[in-house]
Amino acid sequence: MKxxxxxxxxxxxxxxxxxxxxxxxxxxxxxxxQFVYIKMPLKNLxxxxxxxxxxQISDVHIGNSFDYQYIIDSFKEAQELNPDFVVYTGDYVTxxxxxxxxxxxxxxxxxxxGALGTIGILGNHDYGIxxxxxxxxxxxxxxxxxxxxxxxRNDAVEINGLNFLGMDDxxxxxxxxxxxxxxxxxxxxxxxxxxxxxxCDLPVWNNFKGWILSGHTHGGQVKPPFxxxxxxxxxxxxxxxxxxxxxxxxxxxxxxxxxxxxQVRFNVRPEITVFLxxxxx
Ligand SMILES: [Fe+2]
Numbered sequence: 145m146k147x148x149x150x151x152x153x154x155x156x157x158x159x160x161x162x163x164x165x166x167x168x169x170x171x172x173x174x175x176x177x178q179f180v181y182i183k184m185p186l187k188n189l190x191x192x193x194x195x196x197x198x199x200q201i202s203d204v205h206i207g208n209s210f211d212y213q214y215i216i217d218s219f220k221e222a223q224e225l226n227p228d229f230v231v232y233t234g235d236y237v238t239x240x241x242x243x244x245x246x247x248x249x250x251x252x253x254x255x256x257x258g259a260l261g262t263i264g265i266l267g268n269h270d271y272g273i274x275x276x277x278x279x280x281x282x283x284x285x286x287x288x289x290x291x292x293x294x295x296x297r298n299d300a301v302e303i304n305g306l307n308f309l310g311m312d313d314x315x316x317x318x319x320x321x322x323x324x325x326x327x328x329x330x331x332x333x334x335x336x337x338x339x340x341x342x343x344c345d346l347p348v349w350n351n352f353k354g355w356i357l358s359g360h361t362h363g364g365q366v367k368p369p370f371x372x373x374x375x376x377x378x379x380x381x382x383x384x385x386x387x388x389x390x391x392x393x394x395x396x397x398x399x400x401x402x403x404x405x406x407q408v409r410f411n412v413r414p415e416i417t418v419f420l421x422x423x424x425x
Contacts, residue, residue: 165410169366173409175214177402179225180417182387184355185424186333190305193421198335199227200417201256202359203267205403206248207238218402219254222416229303230258232293233359234267234313234339236284238405245283255291261303264293267339267360268315275315296337300327306421307332309352314340325350341383341398344390353393355419361385363400363412373412385412 184198199222206212222230237244255262272280285295294301296310298320307329312318321338325348328334334354338344341358363385364373373384382388388396400415 169408169410173411173413174210174404174407175414177214177218177221177414177416179222180415182397182417182419183422184419185422186306186335186354187424188305188331189333189421189423191423193228193304193306193333194423196228196260196421197225198229198231198419198421199225199256199258200231200233200357200397200399200419201402202233202339202357202399203235203362203401203403204251205235205238205269205401205405206251207240207244209238210404210407212247212251212403215251215403216254218414218416219251219256222256223254225418227256227258227418228260229306230256230262231308231335231337231357232262232264232288233337233357233399234265235269235359235401235403236267236288238269238403239272239277239280242283245280245287248284249287252287252291255288255293257292261301261308262293263301263308263310263337264288264295265310265337265339266295266297266313266316268313271313271316275313276317278317281316281318296324298323300324302332305333307334308337309334310337311339311343314343321346321348322350325352328352340378341388341396342378342380344383344394344396345380349394354395356394356396357399357417358383358396359399359401361398361400362404363398365401365404365406365409365412367411369411
């Protein structure tokens with residue numbers, strides 16, 4: 145093969161590969177949801193909750209940036225797993241105007257509910273434009289409550305001996321995490337819900353021990369193989385995705401999101417997490 149022809153063929157091959165990668169990242173991976181199964185050992189877990197499941201759904205981002213029929217389809221698949229608890233960790237919409245409230249309500253007709261309880265917290269995008277619109281946060285909260293989701297805004301709820309602490313969002317205007325952690329009960333099994341994992345580094349935890357479920361980062365959405373994600377909206381860049389042992393009795397889990405902010409994903413598949421409850425000895 146002549147050198148010029150070799151260079152031309154290589155160029156064509158690379159261009160083809162680039163096109164395929166682009167198509168994959170735009171049309172396939174953003175809609176290629178996976179269930180991620182994780183064992184969750186908890187201190188003081190009541191015996192009758194051993195083996196029950198806590199399903200985490202995060203960052204569905206209903207709006208106009210991708211076809212949210214995918215979220216409805218994912219909800220239907222999730223419902224088939226009959227979760228015992230379902231927790232939603234914020235960013236229900238990508239807010240532009242009040243159209244997203246009605247779009248969310250349309251999707252919530254298919255809301256995934258837990259047999260024992262369904263709990264939610266807000267994320268920054270649930271606070272509208274620039275994350276400062278309290279009336280948007282109230283409308284989204286009401287939309288979820290109307291379909292039976294217990295919304296925790298710096299509060300806690302105990303269900304069958306499992307204590308859920310739920311913080312409002314770090315970047316929103318109602319961030320009073322100590323109100324939630326004041327309800328930490330070391331005699332109970334505890335799970336904290338906290339949209340933005342950076343909160344783990346703030347002195348607001350009241351000596352909390354247990355699991356913290358977060359979202360927010362979407363795992364960066366694009367992650368070159370063997371390299372860190374390119375864009376992470378957190379100060380602590382260690383908080384990308386997955387399990388993080390915080391080495392002080394807290395275990396953080398960062399969900400990679402079911403939806404996306406822009407319709408692109410590479411090497412960070414969307415997920416719904418299913419935690420299997422176990423007793424920590
Ligand atoms: Fe998000």
